[in-house]
Amino acid sequence: MGKATETTLEIDFGALEHNYHFLRGKLKPDTKFLAVMKAFAYGSDAERIALKMQALGVDYFAVAYSKEGIALRKAGIQKPILVLHPLPLHFEELISHCLEPSIYSRKVLLQFLKTAKKLAQTNYPVHLKFNTGLNRLGFAEKDIDFITEELKQQDEIKVISNFSHLAASEDANEKDFTLRQIKRFDRIAETIALQLGYRPFRHLLNTSGILNYAEAQYDMVRSGIGLYGYGNHPEIDKRLKPVAILKTVISQIHEIAPGDTVGYNRAFITKDYRMTATLPLGHADGIGRQYGQGNTFVTVNGEMAFIVGNVCMDMIMIDVTGIACKEGDEVIVFGHHPSAETFAATANTISYELLTGISQRVNRTFIGY
Incomplete structure (x- = not known):
């Protein structure tokens, strides 16, 4: 990979x-x-x-x-x-x-x-x-x-x-x-x-x-x-392997001071110093607004990082406070951890909707072909 x-x-x-x-x-x-x-x-x-x-x-x-x-x-x-x-x-x-x-x-x-x-x-x-x-x-x-x-x-x-x-x-x-x-x-x-x-x-x-x-x-x-890769049951999912893994990268990292806000409508307000990272994907790529506001996490260098604020058309912001990362680092949106089923469940939907909703503008790459 x-x-x-x-x-x-x-x-x-x-x-x-x-x-x-x-x-x-x-x-x-x-x-x-x-x-x-x-x-x-x-x-x-x-x-x-x-x-x-x-x-x-x-x-x-x-x-x-x-x-x-x-x-x-x-x-x-x-x-x-x-x-x-x-x-x-x-x-x-x-x-x-x-x-x-x-x-x-x-x-x-x-x-x-x-x-x-x-x-x-x-x-x-x-x-x-x-x-x-x-x-x-x-x-x-x-x-x-x-x-x-x-x-x-x-x-x-x-x-x-x-x-x-x-x-x-x-x-x-x-x-x-x-x-x-x-x-x-x-x-x-x-x-x-x-x-x-x-x-x-x-x-x-x-x-x-x-x-x-x-x-x-x-x-x-x-x-x-x-x-x-999904069998509609956690035990079956363990025996299957996800075929689609959505990855992205960190475009920019921001230090956010107490009282600062993140994203449209100032939807996320910090209570203390936080670090956020901006990722180049959004609701036009199939990651809808329902995944924002701290409901859903992605993985950065093996660590969970929650989406903060409103999902934008082409970008999302995640909280990387305490996570060792830098601009250009890879981010796993879904695949193995979290799985598409876990990711989708945070917004009360299912893996089918998440997988089929990934925009055709997202680049596809192939391994083991």
């Missing part, structure tokens, strides 16, 4: 490989593994991450939108790519790049059928998304008859999988709800198979599902946050 000379998101491919093998080890040998690449691969670098995952042998990829899948195709990804939230506006482009849509409503089904017919497709692969309790996207169970009647009248598309999404697989207090979701998905998948006359493959589990409900792994699992 090199020392940072500017604000840098360091991407560790050795950590990525470790996390993949850890999660893969929870599964049966013949269970397919889908790697989720949406949101720039959780804020890192989707193209490079996907190429590494393809080399490691993953079976499928998923993105949120067609644009993300097209970028992966252009980068050289040849494995199947599931588009989780395709928009009808992009259906023709989706087909032209051999992406596989999630079909989640009656309207979307009819619109995709129309597009597939227009483009003279035969047995184009699609995935049926069912809502089993998350209430975000997905057909209702009562839609099954409508779906199968429409499908029997055409040969433009073919259902290759049925899937759903667990709402609270990381929460032990919601185990009964999760088990009801699994049971509902079982019933839906069986009914679809009977009415279609063949059995599409099934997938339900996300990262926490893999860890907590491996008995419901079906034919494939989907992992996003786990690949990037």
Whole structure:
């Protein structure tokens, strides 16, 4: 690992490989593994991450939108790519790049059928998304008859999988709800198979599902946050490795006298002599204002240094009183200590939001690639 000379998101491919093998080890040998690449691969670098995952042998990829899948195709990804939230506006482009849509409503089904017919497709692969309790996207169970009647009248598309999404697989207090979701998905998948006359493959589990409900792994699992080093539980996090480490440097150090203030709106007022350091990143880089006012710490030469005052657009100030440091020294914003989960928790949010929010203007570097 090199020392940072500017604000840098360091991407560790050795950590990525470790996390993949850890999660893969929870599964049966013949269970397919889908790697989720949406949101720039959780804020890192989707193209490079996907190429590494393809080399490691993953079976499928998923993105949120067609644009993300097209970028992966252009980068050289040849494995199947599931588009989780395709928009009808992009259906023709989706087909032209051999992406596989999630079909989640009656309207979307009819619109995709129309597009597939227009483009003279035969047995184009699609995935049926069912809502089993998350209430975000997905057909209702009562839609099954409508779906199968429409499908029997055409040969433009073919259902290759049925899937759903667990709402609270990381929460032990919601185990009964999760088990009801699994049971509902079982019933839906069986009914679809009977009415279609063949059995599409099934997938339900996300990262926490893999860890907590491996008995419901079906034919494939989907992992996003786990690949990037977070398992939604402190004990699991200890066994995973963070892929993204956000580093920056000290631009300037100030000696602040009693009664002096720091930053916009004079939000931090000193009661005694303090030393502060200014860092070249801010809310435009994904470190929002909620992390200011002494809520959150970074690490300077192994020591905790809390953010003081309001986070600025391009800068934050930290209290380095009593810490041996100088201008140009490296600062760890998150990674190993604090982890992205620890950092995010100080602002009552989660690692997902923090990681995916890191601005694309932050330089990315790669180790172990």
